[in-house]
Amino acid sequence: MQAFTSHTGIGVPLRRSNVDTDQIIPAEYLKRVTRTGFEDGLFAAWRKDESFILNQGPYAEGSVLVAGPDFGTGSSREHAVWALMNYGFRVVISSRFADIFRGNSGKQGLLTAVASQDDIELIWKYLENSPGAEITVDLGSRTITAGEIVAPFEVDEYTRWRLLEGLDDIGLTMRHEANITEYEQNRPTFKPLVINA
Amino acid sequence: MGRTVAEKIWADHVVRSVEGEPDILYIDLHLIHEVTSPQAFDGLRLAGRPVRRPDLTLATEDHNVPTTPGPITDPVSLTQVETLRTNCAEFGVTIYPMGDAEQGIVHVVGPQLGLTQPGMTIVCGDSHTSTHGAFGALAFGIGTSEVEHVLATQxxxxxxxKTMAINVEGHLAEGVTAKDIILAVIAKIGTGGGQGYVLEYRGAAIEELSMEARMTVCNMSIEAGARAGLIAPDQITFDYLQGRDHAPTGADWDAAVAYWSTLRTDDDATFDEVVEIDANSLTPFVTWGTNPGQGAPLNASVPDPALIPDENEARAAEAALAYMGLTAGTPLREIAVDTVFVGSCTNGRIEDLRAAAAIVKGRKVADSVRMLVVPGSARVRLQAESEGLDEVFRAAGAEWRLPGCSMCLxxxxxxxxxxxxSASTSNRNFEGRQGKGGRTHLVSPLVAAATAIRGTLSSPADLD
Incomplete structure (x- = not known):
């Protein structure tokens, strides 16, 4: 995973709450067996509408998505994270993320920054008044800078550390393989096996 | 201090726990399907890692499979299914492919085989893994990176x-079902209300539910934002499990029941949050909007966004009504549908099919409606056919299909x-979920069947 320290890019104000993963990428786009090429499916239904934010001039080049509350609800599809990243997004800002989406993002190096809805309203106004304006999201200081606005954001400490270091979860867990083996030796015999050995 | 069921299961699966780091939890059962696994297997191949416990891993084909006889005609769907088969063969994972007697929707297959048992940790790259919580298991959906992680490390x-108690006291009236309970819960706490929580459904109305009805409730925990929802195991759970293919036998059965019986929330345990639902007051519930929290009793009308105090919710309701082609104030009973879908991991089990069949028996599906009935698994289909339910549906003018996820997504x-x-017994009414531009009303199997007959959203009582 690529390490994440700070990112500056065009901010995209997405004034919608409850953006579910079916909207981020509809099921028909989930049939690929690779992790790339999902950018075409990103917000596929909404992008057909000319007035959709990603069809508006400089926003199309955005890399910091600023969304309403409850972003990433619904299906567990990690394709939603791949679609955002394949398109070019490195950060999503919202006042609340769905648990599975937030977890998936952390594994892929997409930063989910939790900011207050009041600050998000301010950032929305700023971005709408200055299309194409850049936002800086700094993971070290946990701040979002958008013009004159400097807003704090939250991200859990462990995910922050992993992102800053660019560490791979499986590698981290495999350091403790002896613990796993020991646990397995003590599992009750009544636990089911798919293959009856 | 006392502990909740979820906390007990967690504690029994901790492999390693260190301050400041996540706990490493052991996973007892890993279910996989074709959509969320190919990139995970690819990751293993790239890193040269094997599947650590193929004997705790089971694959089935469900999301892409056609429900009419014949092969998969969409080449991209076919590639995905064939990739799963190749991966399972290469890594030694058991798979139930299309046409197999054990094939079906992953969340129907696990329980019916007896692989889903109390006190287990169960994961799948599918958010409706919460279904398995009905057995008193800690079961939740994961992303593809986590699928790879479980394949590699178990x-x-x-x-x-955090823990949240959903107390459903009182008793359900006739015609009111598990689906109505969970839709009412989601409408009450919202699609984000359960975020960060494991829900425990409790109370008389929950204890009175069958295992299949409990699965319907736990299935939709994710629609309230909760990764997992569970119900403490009891005699109904044990009776369901005994004799199933993978259920323990002999001394193992006794040891298992002894352990399972400890999986009750202690009297002195505290929940971080408590929600009360009065089962006596519940009536058939339907959704009118584009997220599962936008629902109301069938007796109500389409709400007026102008009367919703929260600005974000009001805006969401306005957008939802525009998408759904609905006008505020229209009685929900007057909404006409084109399609009725009975099936999915929420309501595609034998009891759901029996309930729907009992309503359509001797009646005709309205001319303006097509009704699809899709069993949740090959076993459910065979059971239904042995009871003659397929004939009941066909005689009423409904289509009787092969098992799979089908029109749910x-x-x-x-x-x-x-x-x-559509009036759909599935779990999500998101924009475009059932097809581009499609409009979904989530309902129980009873409401689905009655709606198919009358052509507008209806409960069985409307047919008398």
Whole structure:
């Protein structure tokens, strides 16, 4: 995973709450067996509408998505994270993320920054008044800078550390393989096996 | 201090726990399907890692499979299914492919085989894994990176969750079902209300539910934002399990029941949050909007966004009504549908099919409606056919299909056309979920069946 320290890019104000993963990428786009090429499916239904934010001039080049509350609800599809990243997004800002989406993002190096809805309203106004304006999201200081606005954001400490270091979860867990083996030796015999050995 | 069921299961699966880091939890059962696994297997191959416990891993084909006889015609769907088969063969994972007697929707297959048992940790790259919580298991959906992690290590690094009790006291009236309970819960706490929590459904109305009805409730925990929802195991759970293919036998059965019986929330345990639902007051519930929290009793009318105090919710309701083609104030009972879908991991089990069949028996599906009945698994289909339910549905004018996820998410050819409206026993009414431009009303199997007959959203009582 690529390490994440700070990112500056065009901010995209997405004034919608409850953006579910079916909207981020509809099921028909989930049939690929690779992790790339999902950018075409990103917000596929909404992008057909000319007035959709990603069809508006400089926003199309955005890399910091600023969304309403409850972003990433619904299906567990990690394709939603791949679609955002394949398109070019490195950060999503919202006042609340769905648990599975937030977890998936952390594994892929997409930063989910939790900011207050009041600050998000301010950032929305700023971005709408200055299309194409850049936002800086700094993971070290946990701040979002958008013009004159400097807003704090939250991200859990462990995910922050992993992102800053660019560490791979499986590698981290495999350091403790002896613990796993020991646990397995003590599992009750009544636990089911798919293959009856 | 006392502990909740979820906390007990968590504690029994901790492989490693260190301050400041997530706990590493052991996973007892890993279910996989074709959509969320190919990139995970690819990751293993790239890193040269094997599947650590193929004997705790089971694959089935469900999302892409057609529900009419014949092969998969969409080449991209076919590639995905064939990739799963190749991966399972290469890594030694058991798979139930299309046409196999054990094939079906992953969340129907696990329980019916007896692989889903109390006190287990169960994961799948599918958010409706919460279904298995009905057995008193800690079961939740994961992303593809986590699928790879479990394949490689049989564990997951996880941060502790909060606990929420959903107390459903009282008793359900006739015609009111598990689906109505969970839709009412989601409408009450919202689609984000359960975020960060494991829900425990409790109370008389929950204890009185069958295992299949409990699965319906736990299935939709994710629609309230909760990764997992569970119900403490009891005699109903044990009776369901005894004799199933993978249930323990002999001394193991006794040891298992002794352990399972400890999986009750202690009297002195505290939940981080408590929600009360009065089962006596529940009536058939339907959704009117584009997220599962936008629902109301069938007796109500389409709400007026102008009367919703929260600005974000009001805006969401306005957008939802525009998408759904609905006008505030219209009685929900007057909404006409084109399609009725009975099936999915929420309501595609034998009891659901029996309930729907009992309503359509001797009646005719309205001329303006097509009704699809899709069993949740090959076993459910055979059971239904042995009871003659297929004939009941066909005689009423409904289509009797082969098992799969089908129109719940339309990855196979079963989709709504733009502007078409469905009453669906599935779990998500998101924009475009059942097909581009399709409009979905989530309902129980009883409401689905009655709606098919009358052509507008209806409960069985409306047929008398």
């Amino acid at each position: 564990t997951l690094p996880l941060k502790p969750f 339309g990855m196979n050819p079963d989709q709504l056309a733009p502007g078409e409206r």
